[in-house]
Amino acid sequence: MHNFDRIINREGTDSYKLDLRDAYFGTNDVLPLWVADMDFAAPKEVQEALAQRVDHDIYGYTIRKDDFSNAITSWLSRMHSWQVGNETIEFTPGVLPAIVVAIHEFTNPEDKIIIQTPVYPPFYSIVTDNDRVLLKNNLVETDGYYNIDFENLEELAQDPKTKMFVFSNPHNPVGRAWKRDELARIVKICSDNDVMIVSDEIHSDLCLFGNKHIVLANEFPEYAHQIITCMAPSKTFNIAGFSTAYAVITDKKVRTQFHKRLVGLQMHMGNLFGGVALEAAYNNGDAWLKEMKAYLEENILMVDAFIKEHMPEVGFVVPEATYLLWFNFKAWGLPQSKLKKAMIEIGKVGLNDGVSFGAEGKGYQRMNIASPKFMVEEGLNRILKVRNEVYKK
Ligand SMILES: Cc1ncc(COP(=O)(O)O)c(C=O)c1O
Structure with missing residues (x-):
């Protein structure tokens, strides 16, 4: 214990x-x-793996091999019943960097991006700092429980300048783990209006009290070409200091574009300890x-x-x-x-x-x-x- x-x-x-x-x-x-x-x-499994790697004495440039993707795909299968191949995984140095890569690759300056407020503060700045226009789909609170204003979401998505929706599932700070019918409506609205969904699922392992996380791209594979899923072991295992996260992109074309931009921004290298920590956490945590x-x-x-x-x-x-x-x-x-x-x-x-x-x-x-x-x-x-x-x- x-x-x-x-x-x-x-x-x-x-x-x-x-x-x-x-x-x-x-x-x-x-x-x-x-x-x-x-x-x-x-x-302790993470601590031991790190200590063992520290013991080696040389900390040079490091590549992530199959062990890294295997640990992730096995985790996704075990925890979220999501079966994806290793080729779908793109390393990123954080979930926010992954979202920023997607913003750069799949939208243009002046394009509009939807977020659901109140929300994790950097969701505002990653849009506006990158010269995109922020659209707020305010969540509706009733007796402390938050729901989505779908009419407003649809209105915002219908604007031809709207290209992306940055979605927090589960949602920080309102604590919602979105249900299937809510996700279905989101996907329908975004798909009808050609809006790409960047699904930030960093809190997905932290569903509590019997609530179950639903991976958007898994639940609606027919729309997977419009969904980029961002995840990480950082919140789950308290290892945020390693700046190690990943995007799961099942559509090959979208993934190729994402990868090219990631490399173009020189964000693809990461650090050796992040890989060690992720593997130990996912394999033994x-x-x-x-x-x-x-x-x-x-x-x-x-x-x-x-x-x-x-x-x-x-x-x-x-x-x-x-x-x-x-x-x-x-x-x-x-x-x-x-x-x-x-x-x-x-x-x-x-x-x-x-x-x-x-x-x-x-x-x-x-x-x-x-x-x-x-x-x-x-x-x-x-x-x-x-x-x-x-x-x-
Ligand atoms: C919804 C959400 N996304 C992203 C992050 C940060 O992710 P990262 O540190 O991997 O960029 C957080 C951290 O609290 C968060 O709550």
């Missing part, structure tokens, strides 16, 4: 989650429950992942019980996937800047500010619960402290 309760001191490891606190919160004195990595040790997900579920149920008992006015729905919790603090009646400030100054708790996910995130904060229980409890108590000061019933 892995010990997920172990508190590991991450000081001095150049961790984004710790070392960017000052830049994001204006102080280092916050409990960091923000950036989407975990405070758990990676599986099943048991760790199962335990880790059970631990996440316990943490989430603890949060749910705490909120119901101590701050029932806070909106929270148990997510179908991801370890990122999306809290609605609108009942506290604070303007966004004051809400953020109160969390930092009164609670000394570092959460992601809701509006960084888009204007629809007003009144919200996102909390990462992939931490030892003690830390999550501490985070909740700090939020409660804020409530006791700011919430007038």
